[in-house]
Amino acid sequence: MLLEGLIGGLFNGISIGAVLLIVALGLAIVFGLMGVINLAHGELMMLGAYTTYVVQNGFRTMGESALNFYIFVALPLSFLVAALVGLALERGVIRYLYGRPLETLLATWGVSLILRQFVRSVSWAMVIGLILFCGLFFGGRWLLQRRQQQVANWMSAVLLLLSAAIALIAGILINQNAGTALTRPWFSARNVDVTPPVWLRGGLALGNTLQFPYARLFIIVLTVVCLVGVYWFLQRSAWGLRIRSVTQNRSMSACLGIPTERVDALTFALGSGLAGIAGCAVTLLGSVGPNLGSNYIVDAFMVVVVGGVGKLVGSIVAAMVIGIITYLVGSGTLALILTPFAGMQPLVDFFTFFATTSMAKVMVFALIIAFLQIKPAGMFPQKGRTVEA
Secondary structure (H helix, E strand, O other), rough: HHHHHOOOOOHHHHHHHHHHHHHHHHHHHHHHHOOOOOHHHHHHHHHHHHHHHHHHHHHHHOOHHHHHHHHHHHHHHHHHHHHHHHHHHHHHHHHHOOOHHHHHHHHHHHHHHHHHHHHHHHHHHHHHHHHHHHHHHHHHHHHOOOOOOOOHHHHHHHHHOOOOOOOHHHHHHHHHOOOOOOOOOOOOOOOEEOOOOHHHHOOEEEOOOEEEEEHHHHHHHHHHHHHHHHHHHHHHOHHHHHHHHHOOOOOHHHHHHOOHHHHHHHHHHHHHHHHHHHHHHHOOOOOOOOOHHHOOOOHHHHHHHHHOOOOOOHEEEEEEHHHHHHHHHHHHHHHHOOOOOOOOOHHHHHHHHHOOHHHHHHHHHHHHHHHHHHHOOOOOOOOOOOHHO
């Protein structure tokens, strides 16, 4: 009985660690390789989850049998949507803030609030207004650039104000007809449910009491596939070589002809796309809401910091350790395992006190703080000139 409880606890801990790792994988690239503190990473994950919800609804219209395959379309689409939003974020905001971590933190925090409110409020009226604004502003800049090579700052400012005013007036006129399909929010603030495919329901039974849910097994396999893909991309592809080169020495890479701005954009898009895949995976575990990302962002940063900034191996070990400790303590499994042993009552009482999810997180936080006092650079600290830079 104790052995089955320990095996079940370890599996659930590993599955929690796999979820943390797939969330932290994109953050490990953005924060670890680029040094960008992206507080909007959780919201990029949320966009991936809502993309999965939309894809599921689209497949539902084709019949119940089609629902068994929506996950294979949702995964690449979640990656693509989150990557495109991340690319726009890097091109529009982050590129101007490299080397300024405090400003980057505040800017991405503001973007996270905007994305959350966008998901709560988005409707066809808002989409029409955004398309109208982008068409007027960027189309106007393109026309001005054709007439003259450089566009003065005052021209861009006037064009921005005019485009925003026209889009706002159009939005107000559309919203006057309240209750129509154009003004009805797509998602609103309520949580929405994503139904797993039939083949991911239930679990693999081992013995009389052990059962490994198929959804968690799928997430573990997906995490392994993402890890292998990221490792291959960084270590074996030409763009991966460029990313590692820019990470180690940006100035020398630029002198050698490596397009550092494109590398930055690609790296940020890759990390954002992985957040979208994480959002797709998390939908298999529960409902989706606008605050989904905020539930994982702190844990993801913990994984990256404890593992060692820029170290994928460290992120793997840290995610597994944090996941296993959180489950074994929070579920009461550790207290139950220690109960039969004589002289362990003080430890049993101690772990019973922390045998809730919230208290287990408090304990993990305390352990991480103590660990960072001993090894402030994490389990696998960086070595070489990049540390001194």
